[in-house]
Amino acid sequence: MRLAKYLANQGAASRRKSEVLISQGRVTVNGSTVSEQGFKIDPQKDRVEVDGKLLMPEAKVYILLNKPSGYLSSVSDPWGRPVVVDLIKDSNRRIYPVGRLDFDTEGLLLLSNDGEFANLIIHPRHQIDKKYEALVTGRVSKDTISKLKKGIVLEDGITAPAQARILGYEPEKTLVEIIIHEGKKRQIKRMLACVGHPVEKLKRTGIAFLTLEGLSVGQYRYLTSEEVVKLKAAALNY
Numbered sequence: 001m002r003l004a005k006y007l008a009n010q011g012a013a014s015r016r017k018s019e020v021l022i023s024q025g026r027v028t029v030n031g032s033t034v035s036e037q038g039f040k041i042d043p044q045k046d047r048v049e050v051d052g053k054l055l056m057p058e059a060k061v062y063i064l065l066n067k068p069s070g071y072l073s074s075v076s077d078p079w080g081r082p083v084v085v086d087l088i089k090d091s092n093r094r095i096y097p098v099g100r101l102d103f104d105t106e107g108l109l110l111l112s113n114d115g116e117f118a119n120l121i122i123h124p125r126h127q128i129d130k131k132y133e134a135l136v137t138g139r140v141s142k143d144t145i146s147k148l149k150k151g152i153v154l155e156d157g158i159t160a161p162a163q164a165r166i167l168g169y170e171p172e173k174t175l176v177e178i179i180i181h182e183g184k185k186r187q188i189k190r191m192l193a194c195v196g197h198p199v200e201k202l203k204r205t206g207i208a209f210l211t212l213e214g215l216s217v218g219q220y221r222y223l224t225s226e227e228v229v230k231l232k233a234a235a236l237n238y
């Protein structure tokens with residue numbers, strides 16, 4: 001991370017003022033004065049001091065949120081729509097969503113300030129399972145479930161083999177569970193629309209071994225360190 005950004009993140013000064021502090025030679029990294037603006041540091045390892053005062057290394061946080069419908073998976077919105085970080089009341093860190101759910105999708109969303117972790121979880125190569133419950137229009141047949149499992153041709157390519165099953169029927173609707181590890185844009189909605197069953201309501205109910213248990217809509221909790229280790233292992237053991 002660029003040194004000035006780190007100083008601003010840690011609350012040492014505004015971004016602009018942090019650049020001034022650097023050019024004035026008031027910032028040291030691991031004991032040496034740094035006056036180069038583009039200097040990059042590792043926030044977890046490097047010792048950064050301003051006027052001889054140590055900035056505490058940034059603690060990593062990992063949050064599991066049950067996102068309500070009507071929130072953007074973003075840190076801010078130019079049009080002032082509600083964003084998921086508004087729901088995290090007790091964190092003053094710069095956290096951001098790990099992956100995304102559509103504005104009208106509900107369910108599990110991770111948030112963190114750990115970029116490496118975010119890359120691990122998001123990258124389809126790491127095959128983290130994401131489980132969804134979709135309420136769709138019409139009665140889904142077994143044949144359609146087979147198609148969803150095999151792969152659906154979307155305009156940006158064929159979807160990877162998935163798991164799919166019918167959870168139940170309502171009059172003129174079906175509740176379907178699908179597990180995928182890709183993250184194509186609006187993938188579940190597009191897959192189901194493609195087989196003639198538009199999604200009316202979508203909820204993410206699982207990310208790897210994480211579930212919605214204990215989290216009502218809008219609630220969140222911090223992951224335990226064991227869960228973080230297990231998630232990283234799940235991503236790396238593909």
Ligand code: URA
Pocket residue numbers: 100101102103105185186187188189190202
């Ligand atoms: N697939 C979708 O269509 N929407 C989401 O929010 C997540 C997966």
